[in-house]
Amino acid sequence: MNTTTINGAAAHHDHDHDHAPAGIMRWLTSTNHKDIGTLYLWFSLFMFFFAGALAMVIRAELFQPGLQLLQPNVFNQLTTMHGLIMIFGAIMPALVGFANWQVPLMIGASDMAFPRLNNWSFWLLPAAGTLLIASFFVPGGAIAGGWTMYPPLFMQGGIAYDMSILAVHILGISSIMGAINIITTILNMRAPGMTLMKMPLFVWTWLITAYLLVAVMPVLACAITMLLTDRHFGTHFFDAAGGGDPIMFQHIFWFFGHPEVYIMILPSFGIVSTVIPTFARKPLFGYVSMVYAVASIAFLSFIVWAHHMFTTGMPVAGQLFFMYATMLIAIPTGIKVFNWVATLWRGSISFETPMLFSLAFVFLFTIGGFSGLVLALVPVDIQLQDTYYVVAHFHYVLFSGSAMSIMAGVYYWLPKWTGHMYDEKLGKLHFWLTTIAFNVTFFPMHFLGLAGMPRRIPDYSLQFTDFNKIASLGGFLLGASQLLFLYVVIKCVRGGEPAGNRPWDGADSLEWTQTSPPPYHSFVTPPLVK
Amino acid sequence: MLNFPDRRAGLSFFAARLLIGLIAGLVPSLSRAEYALNLPAPASDLAQSIYDLHTLILWICLVILLVVFVPMAIALVKHRKSAGYQAAKFHDNLLVEIIWTIIPVLILFFMARPAASLVVSMKDTTKEDLTIKVTGYQWKWEYEYLGDNIRFMSNTSTPKEQIEGSQPKGENYLLEVDRPLVVPAGKKVRLVMTSSDVIHAWWVPAFGVKQDAIPGFIRDSWFKVDKPGTYRGQCAELCGVGHGFMPVVVEVVPPEQFASWKKEQIAMAATAAANANKTYGMAELKALGEKVYSANCAACHQPDGAGLPGAFPALNGSKIVSGDKSGHIDIVLNGKPATAMASFGKQLSDLDIAAVVTYERNSWNNKTGDVVQPADIAARRK
Amino acid sequence: MQAHSDSNVYYVPPPSIWPLVGSVALLTLATGFVLVMNKIAAGPYVMTLGMGILLVMLFGWFGTVIKESLAGKYSKQVDSSFRWGMVWFIFSEVMFFAGFFGALYYARNLAVPWLADTQLLWPGFSAAWPTAGPGLKTVIDPVNAWGIPALNTLILLSSGATVTWAHWGLQKGNQRQLKLGLAMTVALGILFIGFQIHEYAEAAFSIRDGIYGATFYMLTGFHGFHVMMGTVMLIVILFRSLAGHFTLEHHFAFEAVAWYWHFVDVIWLLLFVFVYWL
Numbered sequence A: 001m002n003t004t005t006i007n008g009a010a011a012h013h014d015h016d017h018d019h020a021p022a023g024i025m026r027w028l029t030s031t032n033h034k035d036i037g038t039l040y041l042w043f044s045l046f047m048f049f050f051a052g053a054l055a056m057v058i059r060a061e062l063f064q065p066g067l068q069l070l071q072p073n074v075f076n077q078l079t080t081m082h083g084l085i086m087i088f089g090a091i092m093p094a095l096v097g098f099a100n101w102q103v104p105l106m107i108g109a110s111d112m113a114f115p116r117l118n119n120w121s122f123w124l125l126p127a128a129g130t131l132l133i134a135s136f137f138v139p140g141g142a143i144a145g146g147w148t149m150y151p152p153l154f155m156q157g158g159i160a161y162d163m164s165i166l167a168v169h170i171l172g173i174s175s176i177m178g179a180i181n182i183i184t185t186i187l188n189m190r191a192p193g194m195t196l197m198k199m200p201l202f203v204w205t206w207l208i209t210a211y212l213l214v215a216v217m218p219v220l221a222c223a224i225t226m227l228l229t230d231r232h233f234g235t236h237f238f239d240a241a242g243g244g245d246p247i248m249f250q251h252i253f254w255f256f257g258h259p260e261v262y263i264m265i266l267p268s269f270g271i272v273s274t275v276i277p278t279f280a281r282k283p284l285f286g287y288v289s290m291v292y293a294v295a296s297i298a299f300l301s302f303i304v305w306a307h308h309m310f311t312t313g314m315p316v317a318g319q320l321f322f323m324y325a326t327m328l329i330a331i332p333t334g335i336k337v338f339n340w341v342a343t344l345w346r347g348s349i350s351f352e353t354p355m356l357f358s359l360a361f362v363f364l365f366t367i368g369g370f371s372g373l374v375l376a377l378v379p380v381d382i383q384l385q386d387t388y389y390v391v392a393h394f395h396y397v398l399f400s401g402s403a404m405s406i407m408a409g410v411y412y413w414l415p416k417w418t419g420h421m422y423d424e425k426l427g428k429l430h431f432w433l434t435t436i437a438f439n440v441t442f443f444p445m446h447f448l449g450l451a452g453m454p455r456r457i458p459d460y461s462l463q464f465t466d467f468n469k470i471a472s473l474g475g476f477l478l479g480a481s482q483l484l485f486l487y488v489v490i491k492c493v494r495g496g497e498p499a500g501n502r503p504w505d506g507a508d509s510l511e512w513t514q515t516s517p518p519p520y521h522s523f524v525t526p527p528l529v530k
Numbered sequence B: 001m002l003n004f005p006d007r008r009a010g011l012s013f014f015a016a017r018l019l020i021g022l023i024a025g026l027v028p029s030l031s032r033a034e035y036a037l038n039l040p041a042p043a044s045d046l047a048q049s050i051y052d053l054h055t056l057i058l059w060i061c062l063v064i065l066l067v068v069f070v071p072m073a074i075a076l077v078k079h080r081k082s083a084g085y086q087a088a089k090f091h092d093n094l095l096v097e098i099i100w101t102i103i104p105v106l107i108l109f110f111m112a113r114p115a116a117s118l119v120v121s122m123k124d125t126t127k128e129d130l131t132i133k134v135t136g137y138q139w140k141w142e143y144e145y146l147g148d149n150i151r152f153m154s155n156t157s158t159p160k161e162q163i164e165g166s167q168p169k170g171e172n173y174l175l176e177v178d179r180p181l182v183v184p185a186g187k188k189v190r191l192v193m194t195s196s197d198v199i200h201a202w203w204v205p206a207f208g209v210k211q212d213a214i215p216g217f218i219r220d221s222w223f224k225v226d227k228p229g230t231y232r233g234q235c236a237e238l239c240g241v242g243h244g245f246m247p248v249v250v251e252v253v254p255p256e257q258f259a260s261w262k263k264e265q266i267a268m269a270a271t272a273a274a275n276a277n278k279t280y281g282m283a284e285l286k287a288l289g290e291k292v293y294s295a296n297c298a299a300c301h302q303p304d305g306a307g308l309p310g311a312f313p314a315l316n317g318s319k320i321v322s323g324d325k326s327g328h329i330d331i332v333l334n335g336k337p338a339t340a341m342a343s344f345g346k347q348l349s350d351l352d353i354a355a356v357v358t359y360e361r362n363s364w365n366n367k368t369g370d371v372v373q374p375a376d377i378a379a380r381r382k
Numbered sequence C: 001m002q003a004h005s006d007s008n009v010y011y012v013p014p015p016s017i018w019p020l021v022g023s024v025a026l027l028t029l030a031t032g033f034v035l036v037m038n039k040i041a042a043g044p045y046v047m048t049l050g051m052g053i054l055l056v057m058l059f060g061w062f063g064t065v066i067k068e069s070l071a072g073k074y075s076k077q078v079d080s081s082f083r084w085g086m087v088w089f090i091f092s093e094v095m096f097f098a099g100f101f102g103a104l105y106y107a108r109n110l111a112v113p114w115l116a117d118t119q120l121l122w123p124g125f126s127a128a129w130p131t132a133g134p135g136l137k138t139v140i141d142p143v144n145a146w147g148i149p150a151l152n153t154l155i156l157l158s159s160g161a162t163v164t165w166a167h168w169g170l171q172k173g174n175q176r177q178l179k180l181g182l183a184m185t186v187a188l189g190i191l192f193i194g195f196q197i198h199e200y201a202e203a204a205f206s207i208r209d210g211i212y213g214a215t216f217y218m219l220t221g222f223h224g225f226h227v228m229m230g231t232v233m234l235i236v237i238l239f240r241s242l243a244g245h246f247t248l249e250h251h252f253a254f255e256a257v258a259w260y261w262h263f264v265d266v267i268w269l270l271l272f273v274f275v276y277w278l
């Protein structure tokens, strides 16, 4: 898969210019996958800081028992919006940004299959973001019922609730169109000779992720549409008096929600599977089994949703089924972890920043996976559901999983995107600060959860004080470290040592055959992959 | 946008509070040595089994962690480029892949078996000795001993001053209630749970019971605790503003003591019924009303009746409160559908409602001078 | 190394303003809708504005696509991109409907029987379908499946046949058959919508009548909305075929609309069976 032949430079083109149109219109009207990818990434970084800042306020309030800074309803707003924006505003757009930049480059396509649609998918995000952020300022404040939006609590809010529902609808449209674009690009735009089983694993993970998106985003839309009609049009979907059931919402929501968490982790698997072989200077171990593992995870993700609902009191048969199905996911995921370790084994390993982040990913994600497994066991989950143990679990898979893999990917591809090397020293410093602060923040939350601290509370009883202090201090350091990340990225965009076409000697996919940064129109005529 | 507890809002205030908190908070607590690292001490057989299951899984996970990451650590140390290590070329091995697929399957099977049998016994709510209906309200619990005509509300009893920091926090801060649930030791207690408004979850960690209370539906659960004592827990499902302030306290007492407690309760209910027909004076009603108000209404409408703009209307100066008595009584009795304003008709007695209405009509800037009697409330009940 | 001909160059359109206009449209529309739902006076105006911008965007965008198509910029590969795109778009719609059908299944076969078992809270309630639930005292008189719904089934099925017949015409190069088939399909679509509106007007229950009313109007309404969209799309391609846009090789737009129409058709059959009949 690594012997590639490129057909000359960009051949003459239908609409002339080989350089970007200038000014703001370049970004507003772009049909270029690289520009749109860049937009996605900046948007996501902004939202990461926004939602992260909310988390800082949460941690400040939780620093000690008692209400110091916030009224409970504001606290609930912050928690809810932190979760919602991190997931829909930070992690998902970042991963789509990677897809935009890398998928066409990695399969030798000239662009995405639908460049205009691609631009629309992006520009819907600021529209939705505007609604979400504006909702803080309407009477009653932002939504405060948790990112999971459970009724009947969600029936009680004001205008912000409607704004957020419609914002999520718009985000859904964006995701569905983005996913269709990615699927079509991968299925239809591969360079001659690039068979499916020759595609870089990152492309595979995005192909499967895009299927998940097309399958579950409409289901989310369906759930929140019913919320909206229950709120304003007199339906009784979630009201027992009218023959409905509030738990029905949870079923529909989690039918979306569980695949959603894999939407956030599968592309991360792809990034890590790209970075590790590069810096181990050894091909990925078990490529084929990796592909099948990703596909099995995706399939299983559709039949495990009710593990979020063990305490709703479903029949025994249901609890057992969902417990078994959930546990099964450990097998394909385990295969991936083993394959990464086997890739490292007898490699020639070096420790640049992307590699450091990827190694931390493998270790910390596994810890998060184990806590997931603990939660999968019904009796134990009944003790732990809706406690900080769950918060610990999902920050291990979401922060040290998704977010840190995104950082790995940013460091890995920044030289390609900008043409400059990033500052390796600062990158490493960012890595160590992030990793240490992350664990200081979130590891104690396991203890808090086991000891019985519920999540989503603005105040707690005295026995939880110590670990909350530690978590808050870690959280502040974690937040501050991300300022360093911002600095390194901006510094690299503005200049630095020229990167050359292939700064990593172990890298072998198609994008490294292009200049850094790649020409505005790359692979105008497809390369031939042997 | 942020609402500060005492409305002295501002960024510098925020920062100052944070800084003081950081310094003042860290010092004393680090000297206290009781870190809770694990599940709380189990008080029932079920909780004990859960505890053991968790311990088992934890050890298995630790072993797997070592088996996976010790080789990785070795590779990271030995197979370094900087140590001059040359990369091998292999990238596939079917046998290895099969082995590391099958072994996890076996491990999972080993984990699932004890878990499954535990699930079955947790779900077995038959052969109970007594049944208690638990109803969640925003933000309190109601306990009804089915068949015994005992019914009462259980409210948090942590004073606001402790929460806002103007008073030192008590030992059971946020985990204390005015009237705990009382159950006999050594008896199988079945709980049937429901809710009147949003989803709550009744949870006592030491019992291994956590069950969502779902409006319109009944879900059951059970526990049997042998050792008398006081056990504490909290609501475990986000239920709005007061979610963090909705404790559960269970008093497990020897069966004889339980029997006498029950008699007492039934006698109390009888006197309360008798009082319902009496006529009260303004001062009496206002005093009781203030208590009812701070227990039931203040969370939303605020102790000073100012409400929270946009979310909860002010009662101070409200048209309904200063208007016709019957409109005021109606909204308290029946609530307002599809808003957070619940119907209090079922939760509060006629006397309580009469008191709180009187209180609201004659407090803050409201000066209607009306005295509302329990009989007025009874008359407006449908 | 191998030389590639220009037909190998995938058409990448120049920068376009329409996506941005589309985002502004949806933001305006959503804002307007929020205002309307919360009974704020500006609502209807904002919503109308959003609608207007959306229409401008649709005309502009599809106009550009049609122009590009006629200019022969779309290679075979672009054509097959469109096909993949449409297929997965329809798949996402299938999942949308699946959610609502799931809700119907859940409410009818699980929630209502559970409520009937909950005598402690809902004394005297017994599981039956249709129901408006234990708390509302309404009795539901459902629509008879073998009246208008059966007629509508017939109409939609025949419209599926006419659109296929039009497709055959296209494949045979018989433009007259194409136009006639399309015109008949449009007429049947409009007829269907007319009957549906009539049925709503006659129905003895409303969307507020418990879970039956909710699922009934949500499913049929959402479907009806799709029929309307489909009819509009049919009208567009009818005009395009009148203008002679479709050739033997180049008629993706026609096929996309036909697929969509068949999809709407199949959903209706499910609706007929699960909402009206059983």
Ligand code: HEA
Binding pocket: A148, A261, A262, A264, A265, A307, A308, A326, A327, A329, A330, A331, A333, A334, A335, A337, A365, A366, A367, A368, A369, A370, A371, A372, A373, A375, A376, A377, A381, A384, A385, A386, A390, A393, A394, A397, A398, A401, A402, B064, B068, B103, B104, B105, B107, B108
């Ligand atoms: C990226 C996101 C992500 C990922 C990947 C996962 C992965 C997993 N999650 Fe997690 N989860 C979330 C995000 C994620 N989760 C979120 C956001 C929530 C909370 C939502 C909310 O309520 O707000 C949640 C909540 C959640 C719950 C509900 C908790 C509760 O509310 O009570 C459960 C319960 O089963 C669970 C289980 C699992 C399991 C079993 C996995 C598995 O996929 C993990 C598999 C991995 C491993 C097991 C490690 C590697 C494997 C090996 C080394 C092989 C050998 C191992 C064995 C044989 C044991 N998760």
Ligand code: HEA
Binding pocket: A048, A049, A050, A051, A052, A053, A055, A056, A058, A059, A079, A080, A082, A083, A084, A086, A087, A091, A145, A146, A147, A148, A391, A395, A398, A399, A402, A403, A441, A455, A456, A457, A458, A475, A476, A477, A478, A479, A480, A482, A483
């Ligand atoms: C991908 C997702 C993601 C990410 C990356 C994070 C990142 C963080 N999260 Fe969380 N979180 C969620 C997803 C995520 N989170 C979800 C889904 C929930 C559940 C919501 C719900 O219950 O509904 C949740 C809930 C949640 C809670 C529980 C709240 C509750 O139950 O009441 C807490 C509490 O500590 C928390 C903390 C943090 C912290 C400290 C970070 C940090 O890692 C953040 C670090 C980043 C920054 C801080 C930004 C950068 C820096 C600045 C803005 C500069 C200013 C700061 C300083 C100078 C200090 N998160």
Ligand code: CUA
Binding pocket: B136, B139, B199, B200, B201, B235, B236, B237, B238, B239, B240, B242, B243, B244, B246
């Ligand atoms: Cu009641 Cu949370």
Ligand SMILES: [Cu+2]
Binding pocket: A257, A258, A261, A304, A305, A307, A308
């Ligand atoms: Cu899940």
